[in-house]
Amino acid sequence: MAAPRSSAARIKRFADSTTPLVRSEWYVAAGSAEVSETPLARRVCGVDMALVRRPNGAVAILADRCPHRGYPMHLGTVEGDAITCGYHGIRFGLDGKCLAVPSQDRPPKGIALGVYPAVERGGWIWVWPAGERPPSGRSPPETPWLDDPAWTTLRGRVAAGANYIGLHENLIDLSSFSYLLRESVGAAGYAQAPFVLRTDARRVHVERALSGVRLPPFYASILGDRGAVDRRTLSTFESPGFQIAHSEIRFPDGRICRTKILHAITPADANATHYFWAVARDFAVDDSAASARQRDVAEPLFAKIARSLEAIAAAAPGGDANDVHLSTDQAGLELRHIIQTRAHAES
Numbered sequence: 001m002a003a004p005r006s007s008a009a010r011i012k013r014f015a016d017s018t019t020p021l022v023r024s025e026w027y028v029a030a031g032s033a034e035v036s037e038t039p040l041a042r043r044v045c046g047v048d049m050a051l052v053r054r055p056n057g058a059v060a061i062l063a064d065r066c067p068h069r070g071y072p073m074h075l076g077t078v079e080g081d082a083i084t085c086g087y088h089g090i091r092f093g094l095d096g097k098c099l100a101v102p103s104q105d106r107p108p109k110g111i112a113l114g115v116y117p118a119v120e121r122g123g124w125i126w127v128w129p130a131g132e133r134p135p136s137g138r139s140p141p142e143t144p145w146l147d148d149p150a151w152t153t154l155r156g157r158v159a160a161g162a163n164y165i166g167l168h169e170n171l172i173d174l175s176s177f178s179y180l181l182r183e184s185v186g187a188a189g190y191a192q193a194p195f196v197l198r199t200d201a202r203r204v205h206v207e208r209a210l211s212g213v214r215l216p217p218f219y220a221s222i223l224g225d226r227g228a229v230d231r232r233t234l235s236t237f238e239s240p241g242f243q244i245a246h247s248e249i250r251f252p253d254g255r256i257c258r259t260k261i262l263h264a265i266t267p268a269d270a271n272a273t274h275y276f277w278a279v280a281r282d283f284a285v286d287d288s289a290a291s292a293r294q295r296d297v298a299e300p301l302f303a304k305i306a307r308s309l310e311a312i313a314a315a316a317p318g319g320d321a322n323d324v325h326l327s328t329d330q331a332g333l334e335l336r337h338i339i340q341t342r343a344h345a346e347s
């Protein structure tokens with residue numbers, strides 16, 4: 001187990017709710033099913049956007065502000081590959097080019113609608129809110145389980161009225177499982193279990209393992225209570241927009257059941273977060289009753305995390321400068337340090 005380093009001297013290096021948002025990153029803006037030819041309004045990293053599905057099926061993400069007088073573009077009308085502003089009728093292509101201005105023969109020089117890079121992958125629409133083209137090699141994370149028929153996936157979205165950093169810290173800190181989530185996936189002893197922490201300049205990995213434990217209620221409801229099992233969970237902070245937990249349960253007969261819990265964490269602004277979650281499993285894949293039970297657990301579970309963060313934000317609106325840190329907070333502090341470094345580099 002890696003010994004947590006002292007964090008007292010590093011407190012000012014950790015991102016908090018006052019840290020500028022990191023825009024040069026991929027974030028999930030919407031689920032694929034949310035986007036159609038009717039514009040969808042969404043705020044990402046403080047940027048208002050309008051998401052539209054083109055006739056060829058691709059998704060365009062536009063600035064939700066007409067460059068003429070700022071009318072919201074999601075209130076406009078889409079026809080084919082063009083959108084018309086609902087205020088004075090300027091028409092733009094979904095690539096942002098101005099096509100026509102009703103009141104004059106030629107568009108004013110330089111008028112264009114902002115467009116944001118978009119990628120559709122695994123049932124999610126990813127956006128790069130900095131606007132410019134992402135550097136080469138910077139793609140949204142690979143999520144093959146979401147498209148693989150050997151896995152079954154549940155997904156949802158929770159709106160949290162709180163800063164996104166608290167959500168990252170909660171999800172990387174599996175010690176909260178013992179308490180916050182004890183009726184569902186939590187396991188007695190998780191908070192005390194040894195953990196291994198690894199970090200580099202961009203990622204944080206936390207691994208915990210428990211041997212000879214009882215299945216938590218949720219898993220037992222699907223798999224049956226088979227006595228003592230071994231559990232291993234590897235949680236990775238991939239970026240300010242994404243975390244993933246790889247969970248394995250190993251049974252005495254050697255069988256292994258795997259679950260991937262994907263957390264797409266998208267700051268709407270400093271005080272609000274879109275939390276897109278997906279849970280993929282490689283067992284009971286065709287069992288619809290198991291999926292229904294899993295949804296009955298997962299939806300209130302993720303909502304409970306969001307409500308907890310809102311309660312913290314309401315109780316301490318001035319921020320977290322006086323928070324005391326525990327040894328189990330080390331992973332959260334590491335990811336907050338990465339976010340702080342990224343935000344500083346952008347400013």
Ligand code: FES
Nearest residue numbers: 066068069085088
């Ligand atoms: S505000 Fe859009 S055309 Fe005038």
